[in-house]
Amino acid sequence: xxxxxxxxxxxxxxxxxxxxxxxxxxxxxxxxxxxxxxxxxxxxxxxxxxxxxxxxxxxxxxxxxxxxxxxxxxxxxxxxxxxxxxxxxxxxxxxxxxxxxxxxxxxxxxxxxxxxx
Amino acid sequence: xxxxxxxxxxxxxxxxxxxxxxxxxxxxxxxxxxxxxxxxxxxxxxxxxxxxxxxxxxxxxxxxxxxxxxxxxxxxxxxxxxxxxxxxxxxxxxxxxxxxxxxxxxxxxxxxxxxxx
DNA sequence: CAAACCTTGACACGATCGTGGTAGGGTTTG
DNA sequence: CAAACCCTACCACGATCGTGTCAAGGTTTG
Numbered sequence: 001x002x003x004x005x006x007x008x009x010x011x012x013x014x015x016x017x018x019x020x021x022x023x024x025x026x027x028x029x030x031x032x033x034x035x036x037x038x039x040x041x042x043x044x045x046x047x048x049x050x051x052x053x054x055x056x057x058x059x060x061x062x063x064x065x066x067x068x069x070x071x072x073x074x075x076x077x078x079x080x081x082x083x084x085x086x087x088x089x090x091x092x093x094x095x096x097x098x099x100x101x102x103x104x105x106x107x108x109x110x111x112x113x114x115x116x117x
Numbered sequence: 118x119x120x121x122x123x124x125x126x127x128x129x130x131x132x133x134x135x136x137x138x139x140x141x142x143x144x145x146x147x148x149x150x151x152x153x154x155x156x157x158x159x160x161x162x163x164x165x166x167x168x169x170x171x172x173x174x175x176x177x178x179x180x181x182x183x184x185x186x187x188x189x190x191x192x193x194x195x196x197x198x199x200x201x202x203x204x205x206x207x208x209x210x211x212x213x214x215x216x217x218x219x220x221x222x223x224x225x226x227x228x229x230x231x232x233x234x
Numbered sequence: 235c236a237a238a239c240c241t242t243g244a245c246a247c248g249a250t251c252g253t254g255g256t257a258g259g260g261t262t263t264g
Numbered sequence: 265c266a267a268a269c270c271c272t273a274c275c276a277c278g279a280t281c282g283t284g285t286c287a288a289g290g291t292t293t294g
Contacts, residue, residue, distance in 0.1 A: 059195050065185045078176050
């Protein structure tokens with residue numbers, strides 16, 4: 001076993017089958033496929049679906065928001081442009097600090113070392 | 118001089134007056150106000166408006182997307198939750214690297230927490 | 235093989251986004 | 265003071281988001 005079909009996944013995650021397809025189309029959680037095209041949700045995907053639901057509810061954000069964050073995550077140009085715009089003379093002084101978030105991955109080495117340790 | 122009214126700002130930025138109010142309501146570019154409530158756009162705001170327009174067109178994103186990025190910029194909890202979700206077993210290996218983007222001030226953060234403890 | 239699944243594609247519908255307008259009422263300025 | 269400008273508060277309208285449902289057809293399984 002080890003993989004659930006869409007209706008089973010829906011039952012255990014709280015999403016509707018319809019929404020699972022939508023979430024996939026949004027590029028957020030893509031299950032494997034059986035040889036005949038059936039969606040097969042593994043433990044990782046199920047967990048991701050549950051935490052996604054929690055994330056959306058907890059901060060009252062939408063799938064499209066998370067999708068945008070994901071897009072920034074793998075489009076450096078977009079990420080950079082947005083970061084630069086946000087940094088550009090943020091009115092409130094705290095913002096100057098906060099906009100620090102999108103600061104790029106200069107500490108990749110540290111992250112790798114930490115992961116090993 | 119040094120500050121334009123909404124119609125003048127509209128002329129020099131390409132936005133409509135209506136949209137300038139909307140952009141303000143979205144929390145993205147907030148002009149100063151005269152004593153009687155008139156919006157007063159300074160050079161900084163005008164620049165920000167121009168680059169914002171460029172940003173939206175160049176990547177085909179919406180005001181709401183930038184607003185969401187701004188929200189992440191000053192809500193550490195949200196930022197952290199989103200980052201954690203994106204990091205959580207990203208399927209493609211590149212993503213593990215890319216999700217590194219939100220790799221921010223965790224040192225600063227931890228130091229603060231440590232200082233409190 | 236028939237019931238119970240799965241797939242994609244479409245129609246639908248309320249909610250929000252992006253945009254324009256208009257109305258009613260203050261402010262600035264020639 | 266009258267024209268020209270600004271304000272807020274609405275109404276409208278197409279586009280997209282989030283969601284359900286249904287149709288037509290393939291797959292799995294008792």
